[in-house]
Amino acid sequence: MSESEPFAGRTAVVTGAASGIGAALASGLASCGMAVVLADIDEAGAQWSAAELRSQGARAIGVGVDVSDPVSVAALAEAAYAEFGSVELLCNNAGVLLFGAVADSTIGDWRWLSSVNVEGTLNCLHAFLPAMRRAKGWRHIMNTSSTHAFLPDTGHTAVYSATKHAILGLSLGLRTELAVDGIGVTTLCPGQAATRIMDSQRSRPDSFGKRAAEPFGTGVIPMAIEPEEVARAAIAGIARQDEIVFALPGHSQDQFRSQVEQLWRIADDALATHADRLPRTGESADAIER
Numbered sequence: 001m002s003e004s005e006p007f008a009g010r011t012a013v014v015t016g017a018a019s020g021i022g023a024a025l026a027s028g029l030a031s032c033g034m035a036v037v038l039a040d041i042d043e044a045g046a047q048w049s050a051a052e053l054r055s056q057g058a059r060a061i062g063v064g065v066d067v068s069d070p071v072s073v074a075a076l077a078e079a080a081y082a083e084f085g086s087v088e089l090l091c092n093n094a095g096v097l098l099f100g101a102v103a104d105s106t107i108g109d110w111r112w113l114s115s116v117n118v119e120g121t122l123n124c125l126h127a128f129l130p131a132m133r134r135a136k137g138w139r140h141i142m143n144t145s146s147t148h149a150f151l152p153d154t155g156h157t158a159v160y161s162a163t164k165h166a167i168l169g170l171s172l173g174l175r176t177e178l179a180v181d182g183i184g185v186t187t188l189c190p191g192q193a194a195t196r197i198m199d200s201q202r203s204r205p206d207s208f209g210k211r212a213a214e215p216f217g218t219g220v221i222p223m224a225i226e227p228e229e230v231a232r233a234a235i236a237g238i239a240r241q242d243e244i245v246f247a248l249p250g251h252s253q254d255q256f257r258s259q260v261e262q263l264w265r266i267a268d269d270a271l272a273t274h275a276d277r278l279p280r281t282g283e284s285a286d287a288i289e290r
């Protein structure tokens, strides 16, 4: 398969495309011959990145959008179809992060994270899926989750992890649902990428209450991989129709694997402990109770 297959001549919409992984995805997809709609709450950033891609010969536009607002997302879909006529790839990538203990978090923190990370994804699916389902040929959705969707919380990220668990669940279910329409779904799970994610609150609206404390600062995550590396893994995974794509630094891969195995061992032990109390095929729960 050539690098441009199945991308060339088709259109991608990438949310969160003014920075980090989204910007790298937009650039990588443009290199594969796609027309790209770069969408971000940072409208100036999205337009600047789109102008950069156009200066390299790509077809690209920048659009301001707040993914948590269905009206704003509907306008994004209208702009995308008006400019390029079709959308074959939707990358629901916009996302925000907060560190901090659950006990210290506010309901505003939760509402902001879930409105961007979870509702934002759902709003984009609602806006783009009807036309994507009516269309024919190659079509694909990629939702950005995180390695945090698999981990017991290890670093005061339980609230963020909850939103990324939601995206994993949503994406795995969506993949099954959309198979009949011939639309592929990939879940991207990056870990430790060198982006502006630690400074997420730069775009936090006042309506979600005061900014949370930033215990680890707003700089770049140390010993991280470059967003271009995440984008390369994601684009290769989309081309292969992978269900899940992981992209994390080599030094943390063994630790991640052992944490996932630990999670599996907890489930395995729990299943073994309760095996005699679980109903078997053809046996009612009442029978077990008796």
Ligand SMILES: NC(=O)c1ccc[n+]([C@@H]2O[C@H](COP(=O)([O-])OP(=O)(O)OC[C@H]3O[C@@H](n4cnc5c(N)ncnc54)[C@H](O)[C@@H]3O)[C@@H](O)[C@H]2O)c1
Residues within 6 Å of the ligand: 015, 016, 017, 018, 019, 020, 021, 022, 039, 040, 041, 042, 065, 066, 067, 068, 093, 094, 095, 096, 097, 116, 120, 144, 145, 146, 147, 189, 190, 191, 192, 193, 194, 195, 196, 197, 198, 199, 200, 203, 221, 227
């Ligand atoms: N960087 C990492 O280590 C890492 C790890 C796992 C998952 N992720 C996920 O990758 C995705 C991209 O994050 P990143 O690391 O590139 O961070 P980033 O901060 O560099 O980029 C995120 C982009 O999303 C945009 N955004 C924020 N709120 C928005 C809204 N309401 N509407 C539209 N756009 C909005 C921001 O303006 C920004 O341009 C996120 O979903 C994040 O959770 C990142």
